[in-house]
Amino acid sequence: MKINSLKLVVTFVAALVGGVASAQDAGDVGLVNSLQGDVSYQGKEGPARKAQPYMRLRHGDKVTLAAGGAIKISYTTANRQESWTGPSSFVATSSGGELLKGSKPEIVQLPSAVPQKLARVSELMNTSRVGGLVVRSVKAQSASSKEEVAEAVAAYESMRAKAAPSDVTPELFLYSVFQENGMVDDLKIVAKEMMSRQPDNPEIRQLAQAALNAR
Incomplete structure:
Protein backbone atom coordinates (compact mmCIF):
# COMPACT_ATOMS: atom_id res chain seq x y z
CA MET A 1 0.00 0.00 0.00
CA LYS A 2 2.80 2.43 0.90
CA ILE A 3 4.60 1.72 -2.35
CA ASN A 4 1.45 2.22 -4.40
CA SER A 5 0.69 5.43 -2.52
CA LEU A 6 4.21 6.69 -3.24
CA LYS A 7 3.78 5.91 -6.93
CA LEU A 8 0.52 7.86 -6.99
CA VAL A 9 2.17 10.87 -5.34
CA VAL A 10 5.10 10.81 -7.78
CA THR A 11 2.72 10.50 -10.74
CA PHE A 12 0.61 13.40 -9.48
CA VAL A 13 3.62 15.66 -8.93
CA ALA A 14 5.03 14.82 -12.37
CA ALA A 15 1.70 15.61 -14.00
CA LEU A 16 1.43 18.86 -12.05
CA VAL A 17 4.93 19.99 -13.02
CA GLY A 18 4.29 19.02 -16.64
CA GLY A 19 1.05 20.96 -16.65
CA VAL A 20 2.73 24.08 -15.26
CA ALA A 21 5.50 23.82 -17.86
CA SER A 22 2.95 23.42 -20.66
CA ALA A 23 1.02 26.45 -19.44
CA GLN A 24 4.21 28.51 -19.36
CA ASP A 25 5.20 27.31 -22.82
CA ALA A 26 1.82 28.36 -24.23
CA GLY A 27 1.89 31.85 -22.66
CA LEU A 110 17.17 44.44 -18.55
CA PRO A 111 16.84 45.10 -14.80
CA SER A 112 14.98 42.29 -13.02
CA ALA A 113 11.98 44.51 -12.19
CA VAL A 114 11.26 45.32 -15.83
CA PRO A 115 9.75 42.17 -17.44
CA GLN A 116 6.72 41.92 -15.13
CA LYS A 117 5.76 45.56 -15.70
CA LEU A 118 6.33 45.42 -19.46
CA ALA A 119 3.95 42.45 -19.57
CA ARG A 120 1.13 44.91 -18.75
CA VAL A 121 1.91 47.32 -21.60
CA SER A 122 0.05 45.48 -24.36
CA GLU A 123 -3.06 45.31 -22.18
CA LEU A 124 -2.76 49.02 -21.35
CA MET A 125 -2.43 49.78 -25.07
CA ASN A 126 -5.55 47.78 -25.92
CA THR A 127 -7.56 49.42 -23.14
CA SER A 128 -6.51 52.93 -24.16
CA ARG A 129 -7.64 52.30 -27.76
CA VAL A 130 -11.25 51.93 -26.64
CA GLY A 131 -11.04 54.74 -24.11
CA GLY A 132 -11.30 52.39 -21.16
CA LEU A 133 -8.00 53.13 -19.40
CA VAL A 134 -8.74 54.69 -16.02
CA VAL A 135 -6.06 56.15 -13.78
CA ARG A 136 -7.10 57.15 -10.28
CA SER A 137 -4.82 59.20 -8.10
CA VAL A 138 -3.69 57.61 -4.84
CA LYS A 139 -3.28 60.23 -2.10
CA ALA A 140 -0.96 58.25 0.17
CA GLN A 141 1.53 55.57 -0.83
CA SER A 142 2.40 52.64 1.38
CA ALA A 143 6.00 51.97 2.40
CA SER A 144 6.21 49.00 0.03
CA SER A 145 4.79 51.09 -2.81
CA LYS A 146 7.36 53.84 -2.22
CA GLU A 147 10.14 51.26 -2.25
CA GLU A 148 8.85 49.71 -5.49
CA VAL A 149 8.66 53.11 -7.17
CA ALA A 150 12.15 54.08 -6.02
CA GLU A 151 13.56 50.84 -7.45
CA ALA A 152 11.60 51.38 -10.68
CA VAL A 153 12.98 54.90 -11.11
CA ALA A 154 16.52 53.59 -10.62
CA ALA A 155 15.87 50.83 -13.17
CA TYR A 156 14.43 53.40 -15.58
CA GLU A 157 17.50 55.61 -15.34
CA SER A 158 19.73 52.61 -16.04
CA MET A 159 17.65 51.64 -19.07
CA ARG A 160 17.43 55.21 -20.36
CA ALA A 161 21.21 55.58 -20.27
CA LYS A 162 21.61 52.56 -22.59
CA ALA A 163 18.58 53.02 -24.88
CA ALA A 164 18.47 54.84 -28.20
CA PRO A 165 16.82 58.29 -28.04
CA SER A 166 13.73 57.08 -29.93
CA ASP A 167 13.34 53.88 -27.87
CA VAL A 168 10.47 54.38 -25.41
CA THR A 169 10.80 51.00 -23.68
CA PRO A 170 12.13 52.70 -20.51
CA GLU A 171 9.18 55.08 -20.50
CA LEU A 172 6.67 52.27 -21.09
CA PHE A 173 8.12 50.46 -18.09
CA LEU A 174 7.81 53.53 -15.87
CA TYR A 175 4.34 54.27 -17.25
CA SER A 176 3.20 50.82 -16.13
CA VAL A 177 4.61 51.37 -12.63
CA PHE A 178 3.10 54.83 -12.18
CA GLN A 179 -0.28 53.74 -13.56
CA GLU A 180 -0.41 50.77 -11.24
CA ASN A 181 0.41 52.96 -8.24
CA GLY A 182 -2.01 55.77 -9.15
CA MET A 183 0.74 58.39 -9.49
CA VAL A 184 -1.09 60.68 -11.91
CA ASP A 185 1.28 63.66 -11.89
CA ASP A 186 4.33 61.47 -12.52
CA LEU A 187 2.43 59.49 -15.13
CA LYS A 188 1.69 62.66 -17.09
CA ILE A 189 5.38 63.59 -17.09
CA VAL A 190 6.28 60.17 -18.51
CA ALA A 191 3.47 60.46 -21.08
CA LYS A 192 4.87 63.75 -22.38
CA GLU A 193 8.36 62.24 -22.51
CA MET A 194 7.06 59.32 -24.58
CA MET A 195 5.39 61.63 -27.09
CA SER A 196 8.49 63.79 -27.40
CA ARG A 197 10.54 60.72 -28.30
CA GLN A 198 8.00 59.25 -30.75
CA PRO A 199 5.73 62.14 -31.81
CA ASP A 200 4.46 60.37 -34.94
CA ASN A 201 3.58 57.05 -33.28
CA PRO A 202 -0.23 56.74 -32.96
CA GLU A 203 0.00 53.92 -30.41
CA ILE A 204 2.23 55.95 -28.11
CA ARG A 205 0.13 59.06 -28.61
CA GLN A 206 -3.04 57.15 -27.67
CA LEU A 207 -1.50 55.71 -24.51
CA ALA A 208 0.00 59.06 -23.53
CA GLN A 209 -3.31 60.85 -24.06
CA ALA A 210 -5.03 58.44 -21.67
CA ALA A 211 -2.60 59.54 -18.98
CA LEU A 212 -2.91 63.23 -19.80
CA ASN A 213 -6.70 62.96 -19.45
CA ALA A 214 -6.42 61.36 -16.01
CA ARG A 215 -7.43 63.25 -12.87
Whole structure:
Protein backbone atom coordinates (compact mmCIF):
# COMPACT_ATOMS: atom_id res chain seq x y z
CA MET A 1 0.00 0.00 0.00
CA LYS A 2 2.80 2.43 0.90
CA ILE A 3 4.60 1.72 -2.35
CA ASN A 4 1.45 2.22 -4.40
CA SER A 5 0.69 5.43 -2.52
CA LEU A 6 4.21 6.69 -3.24
CA LYS A 7 3.78 5.91 -6.93
CA LEU A 8 0.52 7.86 -6.99
CA VAL A 9 2.17 10.87 -5.34
CA VAL A 10 5.10 10.81 -7.78
CA THR A 11 2.72 10.50 -10.74
CA PHE A 12 0.61 13.40 -9.48
CA VAL A 13 3.62 15.66 -8.93
CA ALA A 14 5.03 14.82 -12.37
CA ALA A 15 1.70 15.61 -14.00
CA LEU A 16 1.43 18.86 -12.05
CA VAL A 17 4.93 19.99 -13.02
CA GLY A 18 4.29 19.02 -16.64
CA GLY A 19 1.05 20.96 -16.65
CA VAL A 20 2.73 24.08 -15.26
CA ALA A 21 5.50 23.82 -17.86
CA SER A 22 2.95 23.42 -20.66
CA ALA A 23 1.02 26.45 -19.44
CA GLN A 24 4.21 28.51 -19.36
CA ASP A 25 5.20 27.31 -22.82
CA ALA A 26 1.82 28.36 -24.23
CA GLY A 27 1.89 31.85 -22.66
CA ASP A 28 3.05 35.30 -23.71
CA VAL A 29 6.82 35.72 -23.64
CA GLY A 30 7.61 39.09 -25.20
CA LEU A 31 6.48 42.57 -26.21
CA VAL A 32 7.34 44.04 -29.61
CA ASN A 33 8.91 47.45 -28.96
CA SER A 34 9.58 48.57 -32.51
CA LEU A 35 9.30 47.40 -36.11
CA GLN A 36 10.78 48.34 -39.44
CA GLY A 37 10.13 46.89 -42.89
CA ASP A 38 8.61 43.50 -43.64
CA VAL A 39 8.26 41.44 -40.45
CA SER A 40 5.78 38.59 -39.99
CA TYR A 41 5.01 36.06 -37.28
CA GLN A 42 3.33 32.67 -37.24
CA GLY A 43 1.96 30.78 -34.26
CA LYS A 44 2.02 27.03 -33.86
CA GLU A 45 -1.32 27.00 -35.67
CA GLY A 46 -2.68 29.31 -38.36
CA PRO A 47 -1.19 31.39 -41.17
CA ALA A 48 1.62 33.93 -41.00
CA ARG A 49 0.53 37.47 -40.10
CA LYS A 50 2.12 40.88 -40.30
CA ALA A 51 3.71 41.84 -36.98
CA GLN A 52 2.35 44.92 -35.20
CA PRO A 53 3.99 47.39 -32.80
CA TYR A 54 3.43 46.57 -29.12
CA MET A 55 1.86 43.21 -29.84
CA ARG A 56 2.63 40.25 -27.59
CA LEU A 57 4.58 37.24 -28.82
CA ARG A 58 3.79 33.79 -27.50
CA HIS A 59 6.11 30.87 -26.82
CA GLY A 60 6.72 29.08 -30.12
CA ASP A 61 5.86 31.99 -32.43
CA LYS A 62 8.11 32.02 -35.50
CA VAL A 63 9.21 35.50 -36.56
CA THR A 64 10.51 36.12 -40.08
CA LEU A 65 12.27 39.29 -41.20
CA ALA A 66 12.79 40.13 -44.87
CA ALA A 67 15.90 42.01 -46.02
CA GLY A 68 15.79 45.48 -44.48
CA GLY A 69 13.39 44.38 -41.76
CA ALA A 70 14.06 44.96 -38.07
CA ILE A 71 12.31 44.13 -34.81
CA LYS A 72 13.05 44.87 -31.17
CA ILE A 73 11.53 42.64 -28.48
CA SER A 74 11.55 42.94 -24.70
CA TYR A 75 10.98 39.55 -23.12
CA THR A 76 8.51 39.49 -20.26
CA THR A 77 9.77 36.09 -19.09
CA ALA A 78 13.49 36.90 -19.19
CA ASN A 79 15.60 39.95 -18.37
CA ARG A 80 16.58 40.71 -21.94
CA GLN A 81 15.80 42.83 -24.97
CA GLU A 82 16.70 41.59 -28.44
CA SER A 83 17.19 43.56 -31.66
CA TRP A 84 16.93 41.46 -34.83
CA THR A 85 17.63 42.49 -38.42
CA GLY A 86 16.72 40.75 -41.65
CA PRO A 87 17.00 38.63 -43.57
CA SER A 88 16.58 36.27 -40.63
CA SER A 89 14.11 34.16 -38.68
CA PHE A 90 13.79 32.94 -35.11
CA VAL A 91 11.40 31.33 -32.66
CA ALA A 92 10.30 33.25 -29.57
CA THR A 93 10.66 31.24 -26.35
CA SER A 94 10.38 31.97 -22.65
CA SER A 95 14.17 32.30 -22.43
CA GLY A 96 14.63 34.42 -25.57
CA GLY A 97 14.77 34.06 -29.34
CA GLU A 98 16.14 30.86 -30.88
CA LEU A 99 17.90 31.57 -34.17
CA LEU A 100 16.68 29.67 -37.22
CA LYS A 101 18.38 31.58 -40.02
CA GLY A 102 20.44 34.74 -40.43
CA SER A 103 22.37 36.84 -37.93
CA LYS A 104 22.20 36.61 -34.16
CA PRO A 105 20.43 39.49 -32.37
CA GLU A 106 21.96 42.28 -30.36
CA ILE A 107 21.08 41.62 -26.71
CA VAL A 108 20.66 44.09 -23.87
CA GLN A 109 20.14 42.85 -20.33
CA LEU A 110 17.17 44.44 -18.55
CA PRO A 111 16.84 45.10 -14.80
CA SER A 112 14.98 42.29 -13.02
CA ALA A 113 11.98 44.51 -12.19
CA VAL A 114 11.26 45.32 -15.83
CA PRO A 115 9.75 42.17 -17.44
CA GLN A 116 6.72 41.92 -15.13
CA LYS A 117 5.76 45.56 -15.70
CA LEU A 118 6.33 45.42 -19.46
CA ALA A 119 3.95 42.45 -19.57
CA ARG A 120 1.13 44.91 -18.75
CA VAL A 121 1.91 47.32 -21.60
CA SER A 122 0.05 45.48 -24.36
CA GLU A 123 -3.06 45.31 -22.18
CA LEU A 124 -2.76 49.02 -21.35
CA MET A 125 -2.43 49.78 -25.07
CA ASN A 126 -5.55 47.78 -25.92
CA THR A 127 -7.56 49.42 -23.14
CA SER A 128 -6.51 52.93 -24.16
CA ARG A 129 -7.64 52.30 -27.76
CA VAL A 130 -11.25 51.93 -26.64
CA GLY A 131 -11.04 54.74 -24.11
CA GLY A 132 -11.30 52.39 -21.16
CA LEU A 133 -8.00 53.13 -19.40
CA VAL A 134 -8.74 54.69 -16.02
CA VAL A 135 -6.06 56.15 -13.78
CA ARG A 136 -7.10 57.15 -10.28
CA SER A 137 -4.82 59.20 -8.10
CA VAL A 138 -3.69 57.61 -4.84
CA LYS A 139 -3.28 60.23 -2.10
CA ALA A 140 -0.96 58.25 0.17
CA GLN A 141 1.53 55.57 -0.83
CA SER A 142 2.40 52.64 1.38
CA ALA A 143 6.00 51.97 2.40
CA SER A 144 6.21 49.00 0.03
CA SER A 145 4.79 51.09 -2.81
CA LYS A 146 7.36 53.84 -2.22
CA GLU A 147 10.14 51.26 -2.25
CA GLU A 148 8.85 49.71 -5.49
CA VAL A 149 8.66 53.11 -7.17
CA ALA A 150 12.15 54.08 -6.02
CA GLU A 151 13.56 50.84 -7.45
CA ALA A 152 11.60 51.38 -10.68
CA VAL A 153 12.98 54.90 -11.11
CA ALA A 154 16.52 53.59 -10.62
CA ALA A 155 15.87 50.83 -13.17
CA TYR A 156 14.43 53.40 -15.58
CA GLU A 157 17.50 55.61 -15.34
CA SER A 158 19.73 52.61 -16.04
CA MET A 159 17.65 51.64 -19.07
CA ARG A 160 17.43 55.21 -20.36
CA ALA A 161 21.21 55.58 -20.27
CA LYS A 162 21.61 52.56 -22.59
CA ALA A 163 18.58 53.02 -24.88
CA ALA A 164 18.47 54.84 -28.20
CA PRO A 165 16.82 58.29 -28.04
CA SER A 166 13.73 57.08 -29.93
CA ASP A 167 13.34 53.88 -27.87
CA VAL A 168 10.47 54.38 -25.41
CA THR A 169 10.80 51.00 -23.68
CA PRO A 170 12.13 52.70 -20.51
CA GLU A 171 9.18 55.08 -20.50
CA LEU A 172 6.67 52.27 -21.09
CA PHE A 173 8.12 50.46 -18.09
CA LEU A 174 7.81 53.53 -15.87
CA TYR A 175 4.34 54.27 -17.25
CA SER A 176 3.20 50.82 -16.13
CA VAL A 177 4.61 51.37 -12.63
CA PHE A 178 3.10 54.83 -12.18
CA GLN A 179 -0.28 53.74 -13.56
CA GLU A 180 -0.41 50.77 -11.24
CA ASN A 181 0.41 52.96 -8.24
CA GLY A 182 -2.01 55.77 -9.15
CA MET A 183 0.74 58.39 -9.49
CA VAL A 184 -1.09 60.68 -11.91
CA ASP A 185 1.28 63.66 -11.89
CA ASP A 186 4.33 61.47 -12.52
CA LEU A 187 2.43 59.49 -15.13
CA LYS A 188 1.69 62.66 -17.09
CA ILE A 189 5.38 63.59 -17.09
CA VAL A 190 6.28 60.17 -18.51
CA ALA A 191 3.47 60.46 -21.08
CA LYS A 192 4.87 63.75 -22.38
CA GLU A 193 8.36 62.24 -22.51
CA MET A 194 7.06 59.32 -24.58
CA MET A 195 5.39 61.63 -27.09
CA SER A 196 8.49 63.79 -27.40
CA ARG A 197 10.54 60.72 -28.30
CA GLN A 198 8.00 59.25 -30.75
CA PRO A 199 5.73 62.14 -31.81
CA ASP A 200 4.46 60.37 -34.94
CA ASN A 201 3.58 57.05 -33.28
CA PRO A 202 -0.23 56.74 -32.96
CA GLU A 203 0.00 53.92 -30.41
CA ILE A 204 2.23 55.95 -28.11
CA ARG A 205 0.13 59.06 -28.61
CA GLN A 206 -3.04 57.15 -27.67
CA LEU A 207 -1.50 55.71 -24.51
CA ALA A 208 0.00 59.06 -23.53
CA GLN A 209 -3.31 60.85 -24.06
CA ALA A 210 -5.03 58.44 -21.67
CA ALA A 211 -2.60 59.54 -18.98
CA LEU A 212 -2.91 63.23 -19.80
CA ASN A 213 -6.70 62.96 -19.45
CA ALA A 214 -6.42 61.36 -16.01
CA ARG A 215 -7.43 63.25 -12.87
